[in-house]
Each structure stands twice: as C-alpha cells, then as structure tokens.
Amino acid sequence: MIQIVVGGGTAGSALATRLSQGLPGASILLLEAGPSAPDEERINIPGRKGSTLGTVYDWNFTTVAQPGANSRVFSVPRGKVLGGSSALNLMSWDRASVAEYNAWEALGNPGWNWQSMIAAMKRVETFAPSPHYGTTGVGTSGPIKTVINRLIPTHQESWIPTMNTLGVPFNKESLGGNPLGVMYQPSNIDPATWTRSYAANGYLPNAGSNLEVVTGVRVAKVNLVRCAGRFTATGVTLQDGTVIQARKEVVLSAGSIQSPGLLELSGIGRESVLDDADIDQVINLPGVGENLQDHFRIQGSFQLKDNYTSFDILRSNATLASEQLALWRAGQPSLYDYTGSGYTFLNWDKTVGASGASTLRSLAQQAVGASSNLVDKKRLGLLADSSVPQLEVIFSDGYTGVKGYPAAGAPLFGKGFFTLIAGIMHPLSRGSVHVRTSSLADQPVINPNYLSNEYDIQAAITAIKYIRKIANTAPLSSVWVSEYEPGLAAVPATTTPADEAKWREFALATTLSIFHPVGTCAMLPRNKGGVVNPKLVVYGTTNLRVVDASIMPILVSGHIQTAVYGIAERAAELIIQDANKRR
Numbered sequence: 306m307i308q309i310v311v312g313g314g315t316a317g318s319a320l321a322t323r324l325s326q327g328l329p330g331a332s333i334l335l336l337e338a339g340p341s342a343p344d345e346e347r348i349n350i351p352g353r354k355g356s357t358l359g360t361v362y363d364w365n366f367t368t369v370a371q372p373g374a375n376s377r378v379f380s381v382p383r384g385k386v387l388g389g390s391s392a393l394n395l396m397s398w399d400r401a402s403v404a405e406y407n408a409w410e411a412l413g414n415p416g417w418n419w420q421s422m423i424a425a426m427k428r429v430e431t432f433a434p435s436p437h438y439g440t441t442g443v444g445t446s447g448p449i450k451t452v453i454n455r456l457i458p459t460h461q462e463s464w465i466p467t468m469n470t471l472g473v474p475f476n477k478e479s480l481g482g483n484p485l486g487v488m489y490q491p492s493n494i495d496p497a498t499w500t501r502s503y504a505a506n507g508y509l510p511n512a513g514s515n516l517e518v519v520t521g522v523r524v525a526k527v528n529l530v531r532c533a534g535r536f537t538a539t540g541v542t543l544q545d546g547t548v549i550q551a552r553k554e555v556v557l558s559a560g561s562i563q564s565p566g567l568l569e570l571s572g573i574g575r576e577s578v579l580d581d582a583d584i585d586q587v588i589n590l591p592g593v594g595e596n597l598q599d600h601f602r603i604q605g606s607f608q609l610k611d612n613y614t615s616f617d618i619l620r621s622n623a624t625l626a627s628e629q630l631a632l633w634r635a636g637q638p639s640l641y642d643y644t645g646s647g648y649t650f651l652n653w654d655k656t657v658g659a660s661g662a663s664t665l666r667s668l669a670q671q672a673v674g675a676s677s678n679l680v681d682k683k684r685l686g687l688l689a690d691s692s693v694p695q696l697e698v699i700f701s702d703g704y705t706g707v708k709g710y711p712a713a714g715a716p717l718f719g720k721g722f723f724t725l726i727a728g729i730m731h732p733l734s735r736g737s738v739h740v741r742t743s744s745l746a747d748q749p750v751i752n753p754n755y756l757s758n759e760y761d762i763q764a765a766i767t768a769i770k771y772i773r774k775i776a777n778t779a780p781l782s783s784v785w786v787s788e789y790e791p792g793l794a795a796v797p798a799t800t801t802p803a804d805e806a807k808w809r810e811f812a813l814a815t816t817l818s819i820f821h822p823v824g825t826c827a828m829l830p831r832n833k834g835g836v837v838n839p840k841l842v843v844y845g846t847t848n849l850r851v852v853d854a855s856i857m858p859i860l861v862s863g864h865i866q867t868a869v870y871g872i873a874e875r876a877a878e879l880i881i882q883d884a885n886k887r888r
C-alpha cells in the first residue's frame with residue numbers, strides 16, 4: 306500500500322476519496338474500526354438523529370469527573386462506523402465567521418484562512434436552492450447534499466419575528482462568512498431520498514478502484530524508523546498484531562479523541578504521559594493530546610399549547626410514529642424528515658448590551674490572566690471582535706434536556722415541547738485527552754475542564770437567562786403554556802441575589818457538551834505546543850500526517866463538520882501536490 310488512512314470517519318473518508326481521485330496511480334487503504342452500515346435507519350432517517358448514541362455505532366467515551374460542573378461525568382459520543390461522527394451527528398450544517406478561520410493563519414499556519422477554507426468547504430457540498438436561503442458561500446457540486454428542511458413546524462414560524470423583535474436581523478447568507486443573525490438552518494440531507502448525507506454515502510462512492518476500504522479493523526500504532534534525525538512511518542500495526550506496510554505515508558484521521566492516543570501509543574508525545582503509560586518515547590512532542598477545546602450548551606424547554614404538534618408526538622404516540630415511518634420509507638413527506646431549522650448566532654453586545662458584554666470580556670481577561678499561551682490570547686481577540694458569534698441559540702422542536710421527557714403515566718406525558726438550546730461559542734476552558742496505559746483496550750483520560758473559569762460559568766448563566774427572555778418575547782411567547790425546564794419553581798422570574806444563586810446552580814447542574822472536541826493534535830508552531838505543521842505533518846516525522854478535527858488550533862463557532870470536511874479537502878490538495886512533486 307502506498308498511502309494508509311487510519312479512521313474512515315468524516316475527514317478520513319473524504320480524504321481517502323479525494324486521494325483516490327487525485328492520485329489515480331496510487332493505492333490507498335482506508336482502515337476503519339467500526340462496521341459499514343449503509344442500511345441502518347437510525348443513521349439514515351433524519352428524524353431519528355440521536356438514536357445511535359450509546360449503541361454499537363458509538364465509542365461511548367466519557368470524561369473524567371468535571372470539578373467545575375458539580376463533578377459530573379460527561380458523555381463523549383464518537384462515531385464507530387464507516388462515516389465516523391458524520392453518521393451520528395445532528396446534521397446542523399453551518400460555518401463560522403471569516404475572522405475565526407483567519408485566526409488559524411495568524412497562529413502560525415500560512416495558507417489556512419477564510420479564503421482557502423471557504424474554497425475547500427464549497428467543494429464539499431451541493432446545496433439545494435431554497436426560497437428561505439441565499440447563494441453566498443454555498444457549494445453547488447460537492448458530494449454532501451444539503452437542504453433547508455421541507456417541513457417547518459407551525460409554532461416555529463414565530464422564531465424569526467421573535468428574534469427580529471429582539472433586534473436580531475434575518476440572515477439569508479449565513480454560510481458566507483457572516484453567520485450573525487437569525488436564520489433557517491441548513492442540514493446535510495439528500496433531497497432525492499430525504500436521507501442523511503454523510504461521509505460514507507456522500508464521498509466514498511465517488512472513489513476509484515484504487516481505494517480499498519477495510520472495516521472492523523482497529524489500528525494499534527504507527528510503526529516508525531529513524532532516518533537522518535527524523536522518523537519515517539513505515540506502516541501500521543493492527544490490534545491483532547498484523548503489520549501493514551505503507552510505501553509513501555500514513556495519515557491519522559481517528560478524530561480528536563483517538564488521533565492523539567494513536568500518536569502516544571506510537572511513542573510520540575509528552576514524556577510524563579508516556580512514562581505514566583509505560584510507553585517508550587520516540588519523539589518528544591508535549592502538545593500531543595493537549596489544547597482540548599469543546600463547545601458546551603445549556604437548554605430551556607417550554608410546554609406547547611395543545612393546538613401545536615411537536616415532534617414529541619413520535620415518542621408518545623406509537624401508532625402515529627409507525628404511520629410516519631411508513632411515509633418516510635415510501636419516500637413521502639414525513640415528520641421523520643425533520644432535523645432542525647431555526648437558529649441564531651449573536652455576539653455578546655447583541656445578547657446583553659454593551660455593558661453586559663464588557664463585564665463578560667473582563668471576566669475573560671481575568672480568566673486568561675497573564676497566560677502567554679497563543680491560543681488563549683487569540684481567543685480573547687475573538688471575544689473582542691463584534692463579527693464573531695459568541696452565542697448560538699437553536700430552536701429545537703421537541704423536548705431535549707436534563708430533566709427528561711415526562712414519564713408514561715405522568716400528567717404531562719403526551720404533551721409537546723420545544724427546547725431552546727444555547728451553545729457557548731468561545732469558552733475559555735481548555736483540557737486534554739491522553740492514553741491511560743499502553744493498552745489500546747483502555748479508555749482514554751478525557752478532561753475538557755468544563756466550566757473551570759468564571760467567564761465560562763457566567764456565559765452559561767447569560768445564555769440560559771437569554772433563553773427565558775426569547776421565550777417570553779412575542780410572538781413566540783404566544784405558543785407555549787409553561788416553562789418546563791428550568792421552570793419557575795427551580796428559578797423564579799424575579800432578580801434577587803437568591804435567584805442569581807439559583808441560575809448558577811442550574812447552570813452547573815445542567816450544562817452539557819455539544820460534542821465538538823478539537824485541538825488535540827493542534828496545527829501550531831512546535832514551540833507553541835503544536836503537533837502538526839501547516840502541511841499537517843507530525844513534527845519530527847517525514848511522512849506521518851494528522852487530518853481530522855484534532856488539528857484545528859482554535860475552536861470555531863457553530864457546528865464544526867463543514868470545517869472538518871474542509872480540512873480533509875485542503876489536506877488532499879496538499880498531499881496530492883507533494884506526491885506530484887516527488888514524481
């Protein structure tokens with residue numbers, strides 16, 4: 306084999322396909338630990354999003370207890386199936402602002418900026434024209450199909466006017482580099498079949514016969530030989546001991562949680578981590594597994610008036626659910642088509658006014674303190690930039706939260722809800738993921754340090770208060786009867802110091818991840834904690850690259866799959882250029 310790609314997930318499948326197309330004379334091998342599941346309805350049916358979490362298609366990782374969040378353990382779902390996390394994700398399809406991709410370049414990565422990333426991200430998608438959406442920044446001929454949902458719940462029609470009342474403008478071009486505003490949100494769904502469009506069914510069918518895909522095989526480590534002061538990857542060893550040779554290069558695309566672990570298992574990493582795990586160090590690279598960043602979310606739910614139907618009906622009415630499933634299977638419009646449609650992205654000034662925003666920024670300043678870390682300093686810069694979103698609010702139809710949908714037999718069972726989910730776009734917590742031992746079978750130690758500083762806590766509190774404000778603004782205020790979560794019993798509508806304490810209690814108890822870990826094999830200068838250079842080659846090696854979400858040096862706002870696919874497209878370009886130069 307000439308090229309080995311480890312991990313047939315979002316980036317790995319996209320990269321392997323593009324390499325097969327761009328290097329027709331090469332042999333490419335894509336190794337995926339999970340199965341191929343082309344007919345799995347829990348993956349394919351948009352309205353069943355989330356149903357694969359905790360199943361065989363999920364690695365089912367968890368964090369260590371998070372002291373900042375009442376010592377809770379957070380789940381860290383990751384796709385273990387061809388397509389990786391693109392098979393499990395919730396299909397939100399968006400982009401961050403121009404300044405956030407430009408920040409990657411400013412951190413020492415020439416060529417990684419908005420201009421190159423938007424060109425790459427447009428190559429990923431074919432966007433179905435919609436009266437609800439514009440044309441700036443959308444792709445027209447890529448392998449991933451994207452749409453605005455054809456079904457928008459009646460009560461959700463109040464979303465855009467409500468945000469307009471709050472001074473937030475309608476944005477029809479949110480994929481074009483300015484995501485601020487309120488919008489109809491794209492989803493990665495193929496409008497021909499109304500099926501999830503993802504890395505496995507979007508990219509891989511376009512590969513040539515020079516790509517071999519092997520599923521159900523787990524790579525245990527990369528094999529390295531020293532050569533003129535640097536190390537060359539000669540191939541990989543599988544969990545069962547089989548060795549596969551790579552004549553040209555090895556690419557790790559195992560994702561933010563497992564790519565750093567594979568480096569560590571191969572002897573590349575921080576000395577103390579490798580010592581603790583009893584692994585001989587081959588390359589001293591202290592940045593491996595560090596710089597873990599993630600978005601977190603907080604949510605509030607509201608019980609709808611009885612004259613509105615929410616998607617909760619699919620869990621409380623089995624007859625209707627099976628009718629709707631039959632419609633989906635027959636290719637007819639169905640409630641199961643739905644993923645989501647009402648989103649908004651805001652800066653803090655728009656959310657809480659100039660004075661509230663300034664308070665949050667000084668908390669951020671205090672949290673970062675005198676840190677000389679490049680990423681921390683850049684994050685402060687992004688917080689001060691009014692073109693960069695700091696808060697996302699998703700109008701999620703149906704109940705999603707921590708309290709749980711009312712149990713069968715409870716008075717509210719069968720009622721419909723909507724949930725407003727807020728995501729904090731630039732939290733300051735940073736953590737790490739490392740191997741625990743030298744055994745591939747052991748779970749990694751994942752520590753994102755959620756809510757470990759006062760800025761992140763106050764951002765969460767600001768977000769949940771704003772959710773209540775949105776829900777109480779017309780016309781949205783006219784579609785619901787009561788606040789279910791937190792509920793006025795948990796946090797009264799008054800503003801006494803005791804109430805402030807209750808908001809804080811709620812935030813610490815209910816903040817969750819939105820599943821966007823990045824940064825653990827960061828593309829940064831080596832002396833600044835970098836793991837890969839701007840060609841995505843691991844420092845100290847000649848031909849070992851990392852291509853997945855882990856290389857993002859700094860987390861971007863919104864949902865990150867478009868950036869991950871964009872990274873794979875850029876990486877393919879770089880690898881093909883290098884291969885052609887070598888000829």
Ligand SMILES: Cc1cc2nc3c(=O)[nH]c(=O)nc-3n(C[C@H](O)[C@H](O)[C@H](O)COP(=O)(O)OP(=O)(O)OC[C@H]3O[C@@H](n4cnc5c(N)ncnc54)[C@H](O)[C@@H]3O)c2cc1C
Nearest residue numbers: 312314315316338389390395396397524560854864865866
């Ligand atoms: C539940 C969930 C919801 C999300 N929702 C959204 C959303 O709505 N919108 C959005 O934009 N983003 C969303 N994301 C984030 C987005 O899907 C991910 O950031 C992205 O898919 C990560 O891509 P990746 O290539 O880095 O890793 P992955 O896609 O996770 O790929 C890694 C692959 O490597 C394989 N692998 C790992 N170790 C090995 C090994 N040793 N040997 C062989 N194979 C291995 C894995 O099985 C997996 O297939 C969500 C993520 C999750 C988990």
